Amino acid sequence: MVADTRLSTKLWAAANWAVIGFFLLNLLAMIATVVTSSFASRWLGTWFPAGWTIRWYSAAWAEFQLDEVLSVTFQIVFLVVLLSGLIGVPAAYALARREFPGKRLVMLLFLLPLLVPPITFGIPLATVLYRLGLAGQMSGVVLANLVPTVPFVILVMIPFIEQIDTKIEAAARVFGANTFKLFVHVLLPLLMPGILASLLLVLVRTIAMFELTFLTAGPTSQTLVVALYYAVFAAGVRAVQSIDAMAVVYMVTTLIWLVIALRFVNPTQIVGRGGRR
Amino acid sequence: MSAVPDTIPLQQRLAARGVDGLTLLVLPAVLFLLALFVYPFLYGLVLSFNPKSGGALANYTKFFSDSFLYGTIATTLWLALPVTFLTLLFAVPIAFRVRLLQHQRLLTTLLVIPITLGTVLVAQGLLNYLGPQGWFNRTLLTLGLISTPIKLLHNYWGVVISLVITGFPFTFLLTLSYLSGIDPALERAAATLGAGPWQRFKTIMFPLLLPGLAITFCLSFVQAFSVFPSAVLLGAPAGPTRVISIAAYQAAFEEYDYSMASAVAMIMGVVQLGIVVLILSARGLLYRGPAGGGKG
Numbered sequence: 001m002v003a004d005t006r007l008s009t010k011l012w013a014a015a016n017w018a019v020i021g022f023f024l025l026n027l028l029a030m031i032a033t034v035v036t037s038s039f040a041s042r043w044l045g046t047w048f049p050a051g052w053t054i055r056w057y058s059a060a061w062a063e064f065q066l067d068e069v070l071s072v073t074f075q076i077v078f079l080v081v082l083l084s085g086l087i088g089v090p091a092a093y094a095l096a097r098r099e100f101p102g103k104r105l106v107m108l109l110f111l112l113p114l115l116v117p118p119i120t121f122g123i124p125l126a127t128v129l130y131r132l133g134l135a136g137q138m139s140g141v142v143l144a145n146l147v148p149t150v151p152f153v154i155l156v157m158i159p160f161i162e163q164i165d166t167k168i169e170a171a172a173r174v175f176g177a178n179t180f181k182l183f184v185h186v187l188l189p190l191l192m193p194g195i196l197a198s199l200l201l202v203l204v205r206t207i208a209m210f211e212l213t214f215l216t217a218g219p220t221s222q223t224l225v226v227a228l229y230y231a232v233f234a235a236g237v238r239a240v241q242s243i244d245a246m247a248v249v250y251m252v253t254t255l256i257w258l259v260i261a262l263r264f265v266n267p268t269q270i271v272g273r274g275g276r277r
Numbered sequence: 278m279s280a281v282p283d284t285i286p287l288q289q290r291l292a293a294r295g296v297d298g299l300t301l302l303v304l305p306a307v308l309f310l311l312a313l314f315v316y317p318f319l320y321g322l323v324l325s326f327n328p329k330s331g332g333a334l335a336n337y338t339k340f341f342s343d344s345f346l347y348g349t350i351a352t353t354l355w356l357a358l359p360v361t362f363l364t365l366l367f368a369v370p371i372a373f374r375v376r377l378l379q380h381q382r383l384l385t386t387l388l389v390i391p392i393t394l395g396t397v398l399v400a401q402g403l404l405n406y407l408g409p410q411g412w413f414n415r416t417l418l419t420l421g422l423i424s425t426p427i428k429l430l431h432n433y434w435g436v437v438i439s440l441v442i443t444g445f446p447f448t449f450l451l452t453l454s455y456l457s458g459i460d461p462a463l464e465r466a467a468a469t470l471g472a473g474p475w476q477r478f479k480t481i482m483f484p485l486l487l488p489g490l491a492i493t494f495c496l497s498f499v500q501a502f503s504v505f506p507s508a509v510l511l512g513a514p515a516g517p518t519r520v521i522s523i524a525a526y527q528a529a530f531e532e533y534d535y536s537m538a539s540a541v542a543m544i545m546g547v548v549q550l551g552i553v554v555l556i557l558s559a560r561g562l563l564y565r566g567p568a569g570g571g572k573g
Binding site: 012013015017018019020021023024026027028029030031033034037041043045047073084087088090093094095097098099100101103106109110112113115116117119120121123124125126127128130143145150151154179194204208209210211214225228229232233235240243245251252254255258262266267268 | 294295296297298299300301302303306307309310312313314315316317318319320324367370371374375382384385386387388389390391393394395396397398399400401403404405406410411412413415427437442445450451453454474495496499500502503505509518522525526528535538539541542545546549560
């Protein structure tokens with residue numbers, strides 16, 4: 001395109017950059033406040049704290065039983081990642097390779113849990129899980145978290161599978177491979193990048209999934225984000241620096257996985273909830 | 278189906294329609310979602326018509342006769358609709374700007390951070406940042422823009438700001454991905470024919486983007502409408518930001534009236550669905566055709 005040099009165009013561009021700059025500045029300042037506060041010995045009515053300390057981390061660790069919360073979080077997240085991969089990838093393969101009656105209905109079934117917000121379907125789901133006696137413990141939390149992650153894996157994997165040449169599978173069949181062997185020896189290695197990407201996204205989303213875990217967790221099955229919510233909710237009982245230290249632990253846990261995930265996927269894929277045609 | 282001769286085995290007839298062993302791999306996922314998504318919804322629907330006391334419609338009449346309950350719909354819409362329009366209004370021009378950049382990655386990565394961290398962390402961050410002694414008010418005071426700290430927490434604005442912080446990146450990244458799907462050659466052709474930037478936007482790019490924007494609007498709205506943690510932590514959950522999800526939560530986990538909670542959840546779903554159907558049926562009137570490049 002020919003570069004536009006008119007003043008109005010330049011002003012418009014400047015205004016756009018100003019908006020995005022203002023947004024990012026506030027976002028980063030907000031995160032910086034939490035980090036600064038978590039290292040502050042005393043911070044009242046000044047620009048910066050009076051002194052620095054790391055004792056809030058040990059305080060938060062003990063107060064919120066973070067070792068237990070973190071171990072519960074990773075057990076839940078690991079199970080969710082594993083199960084959504086085991087259920088989702090084969091389903092995505094079937095949907096990518098076969099046309100069958102009722103396929104549109106099945107696709108709709110996989111789209112809905114991603115489009116309906118968790119709090120809307122979470123309340124009836126939690127009711128059912130409580131009636132079954134599963135809510136309040138880890139199995140209930142895992143089951144609830146799988147509801148959006150299984151369709152997510154399926155919708156991310158379908159385009160990955162579609163781009164693999166069907167001749168490769170045909171060749172494997174000719175040489176006598178059954179579906180299981182085909183999966184293990186041919187498809188899995190080819191699909192590894194896609195599987196890795198979708199499971200990393202599931203991992204990040206599950207660590208950050210508040211609503212479903214909140215509605216189904218009991219005292220022993222709280223994940224980090226739910227424990228953080230209760231800490232913020234009961235603010236005033238504990239020092240704000242202690243809550244901020246916990247918030248930093250949560251941020252680090254999430255962002256490490258985000259950075260790893262971003263090596264394999266585009267940031268826009270994280271918001272892609274299958275809403276695109 | 279009398280035309281199908283009996284001599285062809287069932288397995289082959291099914292295979293001809295695309296159903297064979299491989300297709301069955303979809304079954305575990307389908308059964309899982311039927312059991313944990315469709316069944317709870319139907320269960321909730323039936324449960325909502327079996328109230329603790331009164332006739333089948335008792336929950337719904339109670340909801341629509343108690344202003345403390347039906348008022349939550351208006352409260353939530355009053356939060357969700359302005360935020361959705363606002364984020365979309367900012368996201369479109371900025372997406373148009375950013376799409377021309379060579380290195381979008383840094384910006385998109387920064388913007389994905391608040392979405393990934395989620396509303397609970399954003400709430401805790403804003404409680405620090407926007408407080409009367411926080412950096413935001415401090416900066417405005419120093420610059421002389423205000424004389425007393427502005428109150429942005431525990432009211433309507435706290436929730437709006439938190440919804441914008443997680444909602445704007447979401448809307449922006451979706452808009453950007455739709456925009457990148459439009460073939461740049463179309464715009465270049467318009468420029469060759471002498472169309473200025475505004476004309477190109479108005480007659481070429483915007484109409485092509487509009488169907489994508491409709492979807493973006495729906496997704497952003499549905500997210501904002503289901504706001505929960507930030508309405509509790511940053512808003513005034515007893516008054517101005519008593520959103521519908523708080524009403525549903527209180528019915529379920531404070532009054533242990535699962536029947537009423539299901540009714541509220543159903544009403545929440547119906548309002549969301551109503552707006553989405555409205556937008557999508559309007560989308561049906563728009564241009565739908567190829568906007569991408571390539572052959573065919």
